[in-house]
Amino acid sequence: MSNEFKDILYEVGENAVRITINRPEVFNAFRLQTVEELIVAFQRANEEKSVNTVVLAGAGDKAFCTGGDQKAHLSEDGLYGPRGTVGLPIEELQTAIRDLRKVSIAQVQGFAIGGGNVFATLCDLTIASEKAVFGQVGPKVGSADPGWGTALLARHVGEKKAREIWFRCKKYSAQEACDMGLVNKVVPHDKLAEEVEEWAADINQMSPSAISICKRSFNADSENIRGISFMGVQSVKHYYMSEESKEGVRAFNEKRKPDFKKYV
Structure with a gap:
């Protein structure tokens, strides 16, 4: 297992590369x-020739991923930091997951909320523990995902359900x-890692080139969402700088209900 990262773990296993968000x-x-x-x-996993699968997971027992760290979000300009349209290079990350030549599997053992729900949406396959919980919080905390997290979600679960979720x-x-179609299989909590490994082992027997061709074919059908996403994130940048959005973040950190209406 690689120790060069601070926030994640990276491991090349027998059947898959495992990438784990390590901020439990x-x-x-x-x-x-x-x-x-x-x-x-x-990007590194994409070049790993020994396996056909990349597993995205979260450390600990409670959460897969709960999206952007709201304590790190609020600053003078309403953005996270110095890089990327919204202070996070989220478009680059979504592109790295989307364009992966290998099969991506989200291993969800707990909360997959907000940006974590978007990761589960973006991955090719999602396998969940019976204890897993999915959902969006964007409009509740002054945020939105105008691309993969909305339009691609609608491809998975249907537009009516996707609108309900948001x-x-x-x-x-x-x-x-x-x-609803967001998860491929639900298994007992203590069988999750075993089930994911079984799926990865199956996929690892397949032709890497055939898998890559299939992925490109699947992706081509919804590729217009990429353009929607890039344009939409520009709008989100300006929205994050508004007092209305900042109110959502402040309310979340102060553990109170936001009062959005006073900024409209």
């Missing part, structure tokens, strides 16, 4: 450093997520 103390929420390390990890910001059980 904040439910594996990501900050600028996390995103930068994930980009490097996915407009109500409710949580959904692993079985509910499976029934």
